[in-house]
Amino acid sequence: MFESPTIAEFVTQSNLASTLPGTLLVAWTLLLVLVDLFAGDEREHWTPLGACLGLGVSFVANLFVYAPAADQQTALYGMFIADAFTGFLNIVILVATLLAVLMSRDYLMRAGIHRGEYYILTLLSSAGAMFMVAANDLIVVFVALELLSIPLYILAAFRSIKNDGGELALKSEESGMKYFILGAFSSAFLVFGAALVYGASGTTNIPQILEVAPAVVDAASSATFYLVVGTALLIVGLGFKVAVVPFHMWTPDVYEGAPTPVTALMSVTAKIGGFAALLRILVTALSVLLLVDGGVAAWQTTISIIAALTLVLGNFVAISQRNLKRMLAYSSIAHAGYIMVALAAAGTAGSADSATQGALVYILAYMFTNLGAFAVVMTIERVDGGGGNIDDITGLARSRPLLAMAMTIFMLSLTGIPLTAGFVGKFMVFAAAVQAGLVGLAVIGVLTSVVSAFYYMRVVVNMYLRDSSGELLPALETVYVRWAINIALAGTLIFGIFYPLASNLVSMVSIA
Amino acid sequence: MNAIGTEPYIILSMVLFLMGALGVLIRRNAILLFMSVELMLNSANLALVAFAREWGQVDGHVFVFFVMTVAAAEVAIGLALIVNIFRERQSINIDDLQQMRG
Numbered sequence: 310m311f312e313s314p315t316i317a318e319f320v321t322q323s324n325l326a327s328t329l330p331g332t333l334l335v336a337w338t339l340l341l342v343l344v345d346l347f348a349g350d351e352r353e354h355w356t357p358l359g360a361c362l363g364l365g366v367s368f369v370a371n372l373f374v375y376a377p378a379a380d381q382q383t384a385l386y387g388m389f390i391a392d393a394f395t396g397f398l399n400i401v402i403l404v405a406t407l408l409a410v411l412m413s414r415d416y417l418m419r420a421g422i423h424r425g426e427y428y429i430l431t432l433l434s435s436a437g438a439m440f441m442v443a444a445n446d447l448i449v450v451f452v453a454l455e456l457l458s459i460p461l462y463i464l465a466a467f468r469s470i471k472n473d474g475g476e477l478a479l480k481s482e483e484s485g486m487k488y489f490i491l492g493a494f495s496s497a498f499l500v501f502g503a504a505l506v507y508g509a510s511g512t513t514n515i516p517q518i519l520e521v522a523p524a525v526v527d528a529a530s531s532a533t534f535y536l537v538v539g540t541a542l543l544i545v546g547l548g549f550k551v552a553v554v555p556f557h558m559w560t561p562d563v564y565e566g567a568p569t570p571v572t573a574l575m576s577v578t579a580k581i582g583g584f585a586a587l588l589r590i591l592v593t594a595l596s597v598l599l600l601v602d603g604g605v606a607a608w609q610t611t612i613s614i615i616a617a618l619t620l621v622l623g624n625f626v627a628i629s630q631r632n633l634k635r636m637l638a639y640s641s642i643a644h645a646g647y648i649m650v651a652l653a654a655a656g657t658a659g660s661a662d663s664a665t666q667g668a669l670v671y672i673l674a675y676m677f678t679n680l681g682a683f684a685v686v687m688t689i690e691r692v693d694g695g696g697g698n699i700d701d702i703t704g705l706a707r708s709r710p711l712l713a714m715a716m717t718i719f720m721l722s723l724t725g726i727p728l729t730a731g732f733v734g735k736f737m738v739f740a741a742a743v744q745a746g747l748v749g750l751a752v753i754g755v756l757t758s759v760v761s762a763f764y765y766m767r768v769v770v771n772m773y774l775r776d777s778s779g780e781l782l783p784a785l786e787t788v789y790v791r792w793a794i795n796i797a798l799a800g801t802l803i804f805g806i807f808y809p810l811a812s813n814l815v816s817m818v819s820i821a
Numbered sequence: 822m823n824a825i826g827t828e829p830y831i832i833l834s835m836v837l838f839l840m841g842a843l844g845v846l847i848r849r850n851a852i853l854l855f856m857s858v859e860l861m862l863n864s865a866n867l868a869l870v871a872f873a874r875e876w877g878q879v880d881g882h883v884f885v886f887f888v889m890t891v892a893a894a895e896v897a898i899g900l901a902l903i904v905n906i907f908r909e910r911q912s913i914n915i916d917d918l919q920q921m922r923g
Contacts, residue, residue, distance in 0.1 A: 448884050455891045466905070470906050476917055482909065483918045486902050490854055490915070493895050494845050497861035500888055501838055504865045504881075508831065508872035531828065 327391035330371040331439040337363035338432040345425030352662050356425035357414045364407050371399045389447035393817040398442040403678050405577045406435040408680045411793040412570035430460035441582035447503040450586045451750055454483035457582045461575050462489040484566025491559040495549030500541030509536035509757040518594040551583035554618040557642045564638035573683035577643045577676050584648055587676050592655045593820050609656030613750050616653050619646030620757040628764045633686045633697045644675050651738045657745035659722040663753050664741040666815040671734035677720040681797030684790055685716045705772040713772045715798050720765040724803045729805035830871035837864035851903050851913040862892050
């Protein structure tokens with residue numbers, strides 16, 4: 310199949326230039342290992358700085374590769390795709406990682422962990438997410454998913470290194486262990502699903518699966534069975550990664566136990582990677598799977614049911630949570646549900662593009678808002694990991710008025726109030742759902758948003774209206790986490806107030 | 822040459838996969854949990870190799886190599902986590918891991 314190519318053929322076919330944002334980040338990270346080695350006691354300054362610079366280099370490379378006029382191109386013999394979808398999500402991932410690195414700088418200092426490998430693992434995980442959004446082949450989806458997940462398993466258990474015997478050390482280990490077991494379990498589903506899809510179609514390349522899928526479906530042989538079961542297993546495997554009901558059980562424990570910056574990072578990048586793969590596999594490769602009359606993909610019903618369950622369970626269980634990180638964990642489950650609504654809408658022929666664009670804007674808004682909320686939680690958390698309960702923020706408006714204001718805006722954005730980014734995302738997702746004929750799902754989405762206002766507003770009420778016992782919260786944060794909050798706040802407000810901005814950014818995106 | 826078709830291999834791999842999945846759900850010892858996950862991954866490898874033979878391609882074999890490599894990396898991380906937890910509590914029963922509930 311592969312005759313030895315000439316150099317010229319190799320250069321055009323591998324098209325390494327378009328993989329630069331991801332590959333440069335990996336190369337930079339490997340160099341950073343050396344920098345960390347020689348930095349000695351200064352590593353707590355140099356390694357995070359180097360990490361930020363690496364993210365900047367990758368960002369610039371991304372701007373060059375994905376210039377607005379650039380056409381969609383493939384690389385590495387069609388295994389890698391560079392289109393507007395990839396470029397946009399790369400930027401979201403890079404900004405999320407930058408915010409997480411800024412938060413981590415303070416967190417590690419406060420926890421007394423001066424370890425450079427923390428940043429290296431963070432960058433590797435983000436590189437995995439960047440490869441995952443560019444994956445055009447089931448093999449790449451799998452390998453990128455593992456590059457995304459394996460560093461996160463270690464990071465989730467990271468706090469245990471320094472603490473000996475304390476309660477927190479065990480929590481972090483417990484979190485890492487649970488994440489690891491469920492992650493490996495879900496990977497196995499993904500691989501088996503990919504194997505069956507490969508068996509049915511004879512290829513692992515996503516566009517080629519699209520070409521052969523109709524014939525496989527018409528044949529109604531064992532290959533059809535493999536394709537259907539394989540698709541179901543792929544949905545299960547990726548469903549675990551993005552934490553949708555009924556594959557969400559691990560999320561609250563893992564999010565609560567992991568170090569807060571890691572929780573913030575995994576609640577964003579892991580979901581982006583999972584949803585990108587779901588969109589590419591379901592919309593690009595399997596949009597023709599069992600088309601029934603009216604041009605609706607057969608998986609649409611399944612995805613709609615998952616979305617509805619996720620919305621209802623995530624939002625209602627969040628109400629009873631007292632721990633802020635646990636509340637945000639259930640809230641992140643609920644937000645995965647809203648993105649699932651967009652995914653379901655993409656199953657209707659003709660609305661794939663608008664639904665994908667809605668999902669991307671939602672992800673952008675969720676990234677800024679969620680990272681900001683976690684950064685605020687980090688500032689009020691005590692060094693031993695306590696102090697993150699909903700009662701602990703009582704009276705924050707009096708002791709730290711600006712912080713309380715930032716938290717209020719994040720909560721409003723998570724609810725989806727106009728003039729915040731969260732509203733723009735929700736609006737585009739629900740509009741896409743209605744356009745795709747999923748009115749019932751859009752109604753469930755709006756109603757559960759109202760429910761979500763209850764627990765988000767309780768945070769605001771606690772900060773402003775309830776009187777604290779008189780003792781002011783100590784100012785724990787330093788300059789870096791304040792920068793993270795500022796950037797997240799700016800993103801939330803800019804994309805909320807200038808609402809056409811986000812939809813213009815994604816107007817080029819089309820993956821069908 | 823192809824005395825046995827592809828289907829028996831796939832049925833065997835599905836049985837192995839289910840055994841692994843049940844193992845993860847039923848077993849409480851962390852090491853046995855990992856063995857069950859490995860069984861699931863290797864059942865997928867069996868399916869991939871069988872399909873690669875049916876299609877006469879190398880793609881399936883390539884996928885198998887990636888799965889094996891990644892599985893090795895995963896086990897390294899998993900065992901490190903287990904050792905860490907065992908040092909703290911002298912137990913690798915995952916039912917003991919329930920500081921967080923709710």
